[in-house]
Amino acid sequence: MGIKETLPNNGNHSTGSEPATHVVTLVEAVNLALARAMEQDENVVVLGEDVGTNGGVFRATAGLKERFGCKRVMDTPLAEALIAGISVGMAAQGLKPVAEIQFMGFAYATFEHIISHAARLRNRTRGRLHCPMVLRTPYGGGIHAPEHHCESTEALFAHIPGLRVVVPSSPTRAYGLLLAAIEDPDPVIFLEPSRIYRMVKQEIRDDGIALPLDTCFTLKAGTDITLISWGACVHETLQAARELDKQGISAEVIDVATLNPIDYATILASVEKTGRCVIIQEAVSHCSVGSEIAAMLAEKGLFFLKAPVGRVNGLDIPMPYFQRENLYMPDVHEIIATAIKTMEYA
Amino acid sequence: MGIKETLPNNGNHSTGSEPATHVVTLVEAVNLALARAMEQDENVVVLGEDVGTNGGVFRATAGLKERFGCKRVMDTPLAEALIAGISVGMAAQGLKPVAEIQFMGFAYATFEHIISHAARLRNRTRGRLHCPMVLRTPYGGGIHAPEHHCESTEALFAHIPGLRVVVPSSPTRAYGLLLAAIEDPDPVIFLEPSRIYRMVKQEIRDDGIALPLDTCFTLKAGTDITLISWGACVHETLQAARELDKQGISAEVIDVATLNPIDYATILASVEKTGRCVIIQEAVSHCSVGSEIAAMLAEKGLFFLKAPVGRVNGLDIPMPYFQRENLYMPDVHEIIATAIKTMEYA
Amino acid sequence: MQFTTTPYTEHQLIEPGGNATGTLPGWMQDQDLLLKFYRTMNLIRVFDKRAIALQRTGQMGTYASCLGQEAIGTAIGCALKTEDVFVPYYRDQAAQFLRGVPLYQLLQYWGGTEWGNHFTGTAREDFPNCVPIATQITHAAGIATAFKIRGQKRAALVTCGDGATSRGDFYEPLNLAGVWQLPMVLVVNNNQWAISVPRALQTGAPTIAQKAMAAGIEGFQVDGNDVCALYEAIRYSLDKAHAGKGATLIEAMSYRLCDHTTADDATRYRSHEEVNAAWLKEPVKRLQTFLHQRGLWDEQKEQQLITDCQQKVEQAVKDFQSQPQQPVDDLFDYLFDTTPPHLIVQRERTKQKAARLAGGNHHGH
């Protein structure tokens, strides 16, 4: 895939002038990327529940309907299977639907269309039809929300061949990766960690430049141990890395970003260098993305591992109602403790 | 859980006389177990598409409607979400629904009910309601069937806390594990490898005795390498083990059987003994049950592993239409080759 | 071509001004019942306001108000028999209360603990609030199936909103109820909005009631602000279910006078005019006027009732706030009948974490 320095193909915005710069949160970056993509390509349409007049329950689509009209920003009836399934139909017709599922906990009804159709349309027709759709959904816990509003079941999507599964962990990456997801000619599941929707602001050049979907991002270089994470947990991971630095342990931090296909080369190279690794995820551990990375290391990296692959996971239970959700969420303390334990192996 | 030597609680069959013995295939064993469970407990009901008059498209429910009546063997309308969802309602009322999904490829529509409700009802209500249902479905490839009739997406179920996921690999285990699944007071996903539905026959004592849901089965003892598998692949794995024996490599063969929760103790003990391990599964590798087992070994077994964990998986593509499905299916040759490679590490 | 709808008449017994629309049915002689309607609606309105305040002041989580829709839950709660099973959605506070769920437990649910779903008494077989829209309808069909299999004279009553009628989980169980003649009643609270999506964008069908025809069952519209009309329609449907005569779809025409939840701001997508117009039809005032006219109510009783409701609600808030925190074990021990080994390990680890977090933690959140 690589970085595509795509120029606007049919947008109205002048390409001569400098792109504007905005200081934005992650959810605002999503909004910026959507607007940019819609401006660049009239085939991009947005659909979902409450995405129009209301601008999305998290305001990710705010202003889009006013700007691009109700034919390109569609409030659908309340039906997730429908949202996914009509996206397949639209995408086969050459539109680029960006569908919002209000919360990941309501995405299960889309699975049949995503697994059996979106992921397979190109393969099933030997390239005759394909499915350039994006399914966006806020995900993850820590927002004191009701049941089903805090899921981290990215592994379910990541298991399916034919899908790309992408998770941004900062406003900049949200902007660049969402543009990439929309440009991509194949279906992309784009998971937005709602806990960090408004956590930090970053300056973004609204230049329409996509980030690559086939690489991990090394957010901090280090030599002693590799900390691997994605999504909201990247923040605790970075915090832990800084604490470890203070304790004289140099941690490298990798944001996996695309969970399928995974950029194994970057991960392997880092662990080859450090010899130690901790994987941090909010999801339950059983058959998860974390399991996959650990398994890959067991298969391909066994001889440079100086210590067992450490893992900090969510618990193997459904996310507790919010009074107790903090017991579920991996925290900085656990990451540090696991890293230190991993360092203790000779 | 353990082996439950359950005696019939309200059945009509005399408990004094010797239980009958039958020489049956796996699918016939499923049928025997269903009949036994229905006889033992009037709360057990069977539902699904074509399970009644037609006796199931694989004949797994043949004769049950005639024997137990149409109130306990229900042909439902064609709607998988419905089948799963009404099972939740029935189970909450104390019935023990055993629902059939005609093929695993049609189970995706059940996911919302299985993940968001079946798996959580007990936890959500702090034990007030619970969900003793079984979702049975034929699964796996190698039967020259149309698209969607050959899926091995057990990892999707295995990732979900609150579900037990069980796969039999022989008539005896099909009988005993299905009885256990039905007796279990919590939801069980029971995946029946259709490729071996009629592959071998075994003698079964129809004694109503369940097998445990919390243990792996060690099918062959060995000292040099541990081969881990489940479902239909167990057959190629055993065949490979016998070939390896001839070559002087003593392979231990473990049938995982219950994919969540997994009996890690048995697996770890075996790999501690052999120091080498190959995991064989038909599923795609990414974020799979195989990944989970390899990850567990990377975490807990690193220091007794003499070689990287070998893996023989399906390909990371959707199951090809049947002309080419044999390219997808793991075969004996691959298992042997991977085992030998694993043995070559000093 | 071949199918026609005769223009529906919304079933109504008391018009918005509080007057009877015609000769009233005999059961409306039952003054106690009418007063129970009124008292319940008032209590729930006071409760609702207090719950919103708790959320606003950070003492509770997101809350879904039932303002303006109290008649529906009240009618349901009064019409249900003890042996029936109620499968609610999240605006059925009145019905849940009448089923014996104490008010403090409703707060517990919105306050973020699973114990808020641990009903006892009449409600012990009732389902908890169902967050994934419409899925409860399928559960209700399953419950009704269990009744049918066992030959029990019981019904499952389930509710949902207008938005829910767009989902497969609305149609699939309704169709089943038709073909299996299930003892099920589905009450749709058509409050005209699904968050920001108005009814007109939810379906092209002029009524939701007519969706019953897709299932071959009976369906009709009722004035959802007329608790008496609702009660009558629900009783009719439950009696039918108990008599083994099949399922019914009731479209209760109401209006969501509140925001969707405390996380919503409805002024973004609908006009004050529309809301003000809806206030003229709301159920509490209507019944009050009716009771006044019949000499069943007066200002003094009203004052007494208000005090009474406030006391009850304050007591509920106190009870809610004095509930002990649930032990760590509870997170692990209700997933399976027998807690498996891996969860026992995680349970112990989590106890240590809880202790650490309780002791103050500089790294955590």
Place this chain on the structure above:
Amino acid sequence: MQFTTTPYTEHQLIEPGGNATGTLPGWMQDQDLLLKFYRTMNLIRVFDKRAIALQRTGQMGTYASCLGQEAIGTAIGCALKTEDVFVPYYRDQAAQFLRGVPLYQLLQYWGGTEWGNHFTGTAREDFPNCVPIATQITHAAGIATAFKIRGQKRAALVTCGDGATSRGDFYEPLNLAGVWQLPMVLVVNNNQWAISVPRALQTGAPTIAQKAMAAGIEGFQVDGNDVCALYEAIRYSLDKAHAGKGATLIEAMSYRLCDHTTADDATRYRSHEEVNAAWLKEPVKRLQTFLHQRGLWDEQKEQQLITDCQQKVEQAVKDFQSQPQQPVDDLFDYLFDTTPPHLIVQRERTKQKAARLAGGNHHGH
């Protein structure tokens, strides 16, 4: 209470005996079209029989016959405009053939290669057969949405069986078609059985056509063995869609004269009497009689047609059997636009495996 169905009259132009039911519409003057109907139905019947034989002799995989239902696909194929998109289910061989899919390619599909879905020409935007029942209806709604967004005068025509009408994927897109006024036509092949489940156990609604009311769209029943009535109904619905006047549900009353698929044995669950009775209404003979009566057909033409159909079908079988095996690369290179690194590795490994298997393998299967 408030909704009534007026008894439907199934739209019919030619009754089972081959006689006109009344004055025939003007378009039926078009002899070429009538002969096209007849020739297509015959060709597909010959094809169908041969396909079953291929399966029985192990030369092809499971096959779903369309015996007795040829009129539906034929009417669809003739009524569709080039620019429309057809979204079939698995008994639409006639329509797919008329859309330009060569017969050998239909065999390829059932013969187990994805190249059986690689349509060209008029069918190039058509969807392939959809195995998960009813999901294609949602895709069709998406296609129709694309037409609407772009302001194109095109329609999506989608088919399904009677069993499919029980699934959420039947109701959800139909509801959308109603509220968004989509240019969509849904033809239900009500062949009375969903594998072993009879229509009466699929829904309590006396007709499937009336399910249109749940979506607020038009729905009607047509004699599915009367190709002319079908053609008229479909043309009417497509014209309506092209004119921006919304969606239509057509219930085509037919009968599955065959087993469900070659993997099924229908004698297990239905009587010979029922099947024999259905044979009296089948579409091919009916049109033949009609054409004979009008002097448009004779025994000689019939003989010529049979020979012709058999030749075409034999040629298709030859073409099917002479297709080269698809290269290993194809398994990997159509999953993504650009094949990612891990699949390139697996592709190479699989090529070796293919070579090994081709060379004979004593361990494999």
